[in-house]
Amino acid sequence: MRPTLKQLEYLVAIAETGKYGEAAKRVNVSQSSLSTQIADMEEELGTRLLERGRHGAVLTPTGRDIVVRARYILRQVEELHTLSRQSEEDFKGRINLGVLPSVGPYLLPPATRQLHQRFPELRLIVREERTIDLAEHLSDGRFDLIISTPESHPECRSEPLFTEQLWICAASDDPLSSTTGPVEPEELRGHPLLTIGYGHRLSELVHRLADDIGTQVSTEYEGSSLDAVRQMAIMGAGVAVLPSLYALSEARRDPEQVIRRVNYPSAERNIALCWRATSPLSDRYRTLADELSATAANILEQGAASIGAA
The missing domain is CATH 1.10.10.10 (Winged helix-like DNA-binding domain superfamily/Winged helix DNA-binding domain)
Known part of the structure; x- marks a missing residue:
């Protein structure tokens, strides 16, 4: 037995x-x-x-x-049950979705509203985690899907959702906050960059950016969230480096906060919907990706327009 x-x-x-x-x-x-x-x-x-x-x-x-x-x-069995219950036009049941904390709060509320209208019997169970934890929990079956940086999960299938530029924000009396145009690499030299901690792909990206432009990431403060990083920058602890969804959303909420896009080729990150290569639900997941991508494009477009971003 x-x-x-x-x-x-x-x-x-x-x-x-x-x-x-x-x-x-x-x-x-x-x-x-x-x-x-x-x-x-x-x-x-x-x-x-x-x-x-x-x-x-x-x-x-x-x-x-x-x-x-x-x-x-257990996840393989659940996926087979889900597949057998659905037609090509239908999408229902429970899906466990892992998402980066720098993406989830800004993308998922409007995206889930749109998904519910189209697929009223679809239920997303969402959890925010670091990049390394998303990888582990997708692999072991706790998640069916994750929204993450695709290069962090090379063994998975993925569908691109959007590309985020990196933005900076600093204290209001910092010279970097005296204008709103794109910030050039030379303007950042000598300024310690602030980012979130170990385990996030964003942190790796900021460290690489600092090396490329000839500055450093602050060793005195490592944020647990983007909100914490931004608040430390406002208090003068350094220059926060923030991804588009977060930066533009916060700028719309607080018009007094100056943010500037980093004008550097590698100052961006790709975000994708990722799933296990063995999953039989790839076609369904691509349908979800189309909805998420359209929502993200609308958020980024509205955010950039609201601050007159160049």
Whole structure:
């Protein structure tokens, strides 16, 4: 006898909640039934998968390996079920979407409204994560799709959504804030650049930009969010480097905030919808990509027009 899909589902639920009781609630079974199924699975496999501790359930090394494979198997089965229920014109069911925190809050609210009008039975479950975490959780099946930088996920299929320019903002009394035109590389030399921390592709891009133009990224402050980075720049800690969706959205909310586009060829990043190469839903995902791309183009166009961006 082999582990059943239910047993794999129970194991993943315990791994994600850390507690038998919480896992049982998630999968709608009694705790005793869940415990019995896990014990049967361990007996069948001939190894311990979990240890009960004072603070809950802890995966053994073997358990961690099996959870990774269990997530993959469960996602494959779910994708097959989804595919079998849909016609070419239809798109419904639950999709787990991971997204960069520098993109999600600005793209997804209007995009999900448009998607709901077109596909009323489609349900997006959204989570924001760093680039490296998006890669891991797409691979292990926690996400069906991610919105990220495609070069960070070379093993995936992807559909381009939009290209973002990089913008800067500085304190109001900084000479960089005295005009609104594009900022040239030489103007940034000697100014420490501010960006978000490790694990984000944007951080890598800003470090590379600093090397190219002959300046440095601040070692005194590393932001946990774009809002934090921008606020530190406003207080004079350095020059914030921000992507288009965020920069233009914030500039529309605060017309007094001066932002300037970085006039440098590599001061941009591509954003794409990415999914596992093994997924049978590529055609459906390209339909989603078309909707997301159209929404992003409208946001960027309106944002640039509102500040007279060059």
